Amino acid sequence: MSTSPPRKLLDPSELGTKEYWEAVYTRELHNNTEDADDEGVIWFDESNAEDTVLKKLASYAEDRGLLDSSQTSFLDLGTGNGHMLFAIREDEDEDGEMRWQGARMVGVDYSPKSVELARQLDAQRREEGGEENEILFEQWDLLGEEPGAWLEGGFDVVLDKGTFDAISLMPNEGAERHPCEVYREKVVPLIKAGRYLLITSCNWTKDELISWLGPRGGALELFDEAKYPTFTFGGQTGQSVVTLIFRRTA
Template sequence: MSTSHPAHLEPSKLGTKDYWDALYTTELQNHASNPEDTGTTWFSDSLAEEKLVALLPTLPTLPPPEQASFLDLGCGNGTLLSALRADGWAGRLMGVDYSERSVELARNVAAQDGSGAEFEVWDVLAGDYAAVLTGEQEGGWDVVTDKGTFDAICLSEEKDARGRRICEGYRDRVGRLVKRGGMLIITSCNWTEDELRTWFVGEGEGAEGEVEGEGVGFVEAGRIQYRTFSFGGHRGQTISTLCFRRT
């Protein structure tokens, strides 16, 4: 089945590695000066991390907390994994980011809070799968999370080998990281829920739709309700979080 994607966002400096390296260099310096300053936690004003942790027990087919594995894409300062550990998720936790400075900050924060999470420098669009599909997770992770990383990728003007904007290949690339029956949880401030469904499930199919692309298919499995607002007769949320199960 073919599907059309939502209109592209205009490229921005937020879609460049230089921007994120500079940001995390500053945040590393701030953390060194004040260990209580762990840097920016994306969507903290909407309590996105807390709501994501609360969503997990409602999702079908997840392994128990002592077994479930989590891979966080574009981990930033790593606080999502710290929140998971604090909530009793005792399985393997790994965060990856293509910014070396981000990974350094996340490791420092994890050493301070004792989460035991692993952090590695890895490019979600170009990195060798063998670097993250290891050990018991060779066949994929139980839960893969993305809090703003897809947003940043959609702001890049880079093209892939097929001449597409790099965001066009994201779903199939990330699908390989999720074990069959596992969950992909996307949080975005740039795309509405319906637009995320179009990207990851398919246009006009609702919660039961499925798109097959290079062996990857997703169906919607859950969502987070945030505060809503009304403008011009329309009602919406400032951010969206949807959970997709890999078929």
């Protein structure tokens, strides 16, 4: 039985199509092949989202004891060029040591060209930096396929930096349920019980994300929020992006 979405859906856009992202990563792959220093777009770079997420993860490991930095496993949904996982792998603690050394890291994307680009960049970075921790990048469609052997027992941290945004812009094509309504039931099994989904969005507010992912039907509860600088416009105060941390309860 279908249920009504928690709010008005966004209008479909080419940013919600696989063809668009294949074209983007084909271009970025070509650019990197021509110039190894050109690694492509870093999502939400203008909002410093990547560093904000890194600081939040570090606080969970060092200040709150919620994550073991040597054993935490990461899954990056819609990994793109893989830059989020590269940043985690290269993140240093106060002693200059790799904070997440030994952590298992997997990046998945439904775009084959994205995966090709991420693998190419990973090989380049490891060759230049002597890094031993190779990241596994796999082609996978969150909404349409079952997880592969890479799932193992699930992940401590599932990262979504713009993937739910892109899903929000997908054409519905007459399906009974919009992809946004399918997202949560697909993402929950990827997370170990008691562990975390970190989701960053520029399309949805905090309350809207909670309405999509929060207590309806259980499984995910809001656990924490990363803070960004705020702006005021038209008497309203807000952030350009939102990063929420949900915890899997069961």
